[in-house]
Amino acid sequence: MTYDVAVVGASVGGCTAARLFAQRGAKVALIERKPDPKAYKTVCTHFVQPSATPVIEKLGLAGPLDALGANRNSLEIWTPHGGWIHGPPAEEEHGYSVTRRTLDPLLREMTAETPGVDLLTGTTVTGLTGRGVALRDGATVDAKVVVGADGRGSKVAQMAGIRGRVKPHGRFFYWSYYRDLEPRTARSRTWFLDPDAAYTFPNEDGLTVVLVAPHRDRLPEFRADLEGAYLRMVESLPDGPVLDGATREGKLLGKLDLPNVLRPAAKHGVALVGDAALSADPLWGVGCGWAFQSADWLVEETADALTGGGDLDAALARYRRAHFRRLAVHHWFVADISSGRPTNPVERMMFRAAARDEHVMRAFARVGARHEQPTAMFRPRTLARMVRAGA
Numbered sequence: 182m183t184y185d186v187a188v189v190g191a192s193v194g195g196c197t198a199a200r201l202f203a204q205r206g207a208k209v210a211l212i213e214r215k216p217d218p219k220a221y222k223t224v225c226t227h228f229v230q231p232s233a234t235p236v237i238e239k240l241g242l243a244g245p246l247d248a249l250g251a252n253r254n255s256l257e258i259w260t261p262h263g264g265w266i267h268g269p270p271a272e273e274e275h276g277y278s279v280t281r282r283t284l285d286p287l288l289r290e291m292t293a294e295t296p297g298v299d300l301l302t303g304t305t306v307t308g309l310t311g312r313g314v315a316l317r318d319g320a321t322v323d324a325k326v327v328v329g330a331d332g333r334g335s336k337v338a339q340m341a342g343i344r345g346r347v348k349p350h351g352r353f354f355y356w357s358y359y360r361d362l363e364p365r366t367a368r369s370r371t372w373f374l375d376p377d378a379a380y381t382f383p384n385e386d387g388l389t390v391v392l393v394a395p396h397r398d399r400l401p402e403f404r405a406d407l408e409g410a411y412l413r414m415v416e417s418l419p420d421g422p423v424l425d426g427a428t429r430e431g432k433l434l435g436k437l438d439l440p441n442v443l444r445p446a447a448k449h450g451v452a453l454v455g456d457a458a459l460s461a462d463p464l465w466g467v468g469c470g471w472a473f474q475s476a477d478w479l480v481e482e483t484a485d486a487l488t489g490g491g492d493l494d495a496a497l498a499r500y501r502r503a504h505f506r507r508l509a510v511h512h513w514f515v516a517d518i519s520s521g522r523p524t525n526p527v528e529r530m531m532f533r534a535a536a537r538d539e540h541v542m543r544a545f546a547r548v549g550a551r552h553e554q555p556t557a558m559f560r561p562r563t564l565a566r567m568v569r570a571g572a
């Protein structure tokens with residue numbers, strides 16, 4: 182089996198890379214260990230940031246998502262330092278909130294139908310051969326580039342000897358889905374309680390994710406009485422959701438440890454996209470968006486070299502640098518805050534100012550939506566407004 186690209190993992194990052202590579206004329210093997218083409222990820226709360234919307238449109242996914250009722254999301258954030266920050270409405274800019282049960286099969290089917298893509302499900306990659314990948318059944322797939330889109334614990338990264346920089350995570354997560362949750366709002370809402378956090382993300386079909394992210398210090402309380410601790414925390418959220426009258430659909434899901442890992446996104450013959458390149462704290466809802474976007478950046482940097490016989494190593498190096506330039510500073514801030522440390526005076530001033538001043542709110546929202554680097558908050562005009570409104 183000989184291809185231009187072997188993509189390992191047919192989730193958000195892998196499907197995006199496979200479809201966009203094929204649309205640029207490459208022959209792609211998309212290899213997924215799960216046998217069912219309709220399989221989906223359950224450990225995700227699927228708030229996709231607005232920064233990914235252009236890639237979702239480029240894939241031709243926006244129309245089908247809208248048709249299925251995906252929520253065009255927008256955000257409100259509550260902090261004890263100024264109360265609600267009301268982000269711009271979805272009519273101005275939006276990402277998508279859509280359950281993985283809907284998103285994953287749709288994106289995979291669309292990708293499998295793309296001319297040039299061969300989807301091999303129920304097939305696990307177990308090794309790198311130097312000119313492609315080895316499969317569990319002993320077969321090999323030859324390719325000029327192997328793309329590791331195999332998630333947080335990336336085996337491709339391990340096998341290629343690509344080591345990550347790890348920053349610890351200071352919170353844990355429990356969540357479930359509710360129907361008919363009050364208040365009935367299409368807005369996504371996050372609580373930064375300093376140090377605990379929580380969020381409610383409405384999706385298609387009237388399902389809302391209700392997640393709590395307590396500081397690790399509260400693990401014993403949750404271990405002693407998981408259900409009670411979860412409900413108490415949801416009920417204690419200021420101006421929070423009302424569970425009475427809502428119906429829980431499905432069990433309580435949890436994730437106890439989610440370290441932040443940043444890996445160099447390419448080396449000779451191998452590229453990483455999505456979580457394989459950067460696994461970030463889920464609190465900011467960035468993982469899916471960055472999986473869409475990093476796959477797009479990879480294709481933009483390497484497709485010509487791949488199909489036109491150019492310098493592939495130079496193209497991969499460009500992608501590695503682009504990934505680092507675009508995401509390293511975000512990663513540093515996300516990882517630092519994910520430690521669960523108390524907010525500092527500058528952050529408290531920023532929250533207060535964003536709750537009171539539209540200019541600061543919009544600057545904050547653009548960073549949160551991942552359109553801009555966190556350093557954008559320190560532009561002179563924004564800083565001046567922040568000091569005036571937040572003092």
Ligand SMILES: Cc1cc2nc3c(=O)[nH]c(=O)nc-3n(C[C@H](O)[C@H](O)[C@H](O)COP(=O)(O)OP(=O)(O)OC[C@H]3O[C@@H](n4cnc5c(N)ncnc54)[C@H](O)[C@@H]3O)c2cc1C
Nearest residue numbers: 190192193194214225226227228306332455456463468469
């Ligand atoms: C609790 C939690 C909440 C989250 N909430 C959000 C959120 O609200 N918004 C958001 O944007 N992100 C969120 N995320 C992150 C998001 O789920 C990930 O960033 C996203 O799924 C990454 O996509 P990916 O394609 O890189 O990898 P994954 O979705 O992890 O997919 C990897 C794929 O590779 C396959 N695979 C692995 N190894 C092999 C192999 N050897 N051979 C073949 N196939 C293989 C797997 O079966 C899988 O299909 C959350 C994560 C967690 C843990």
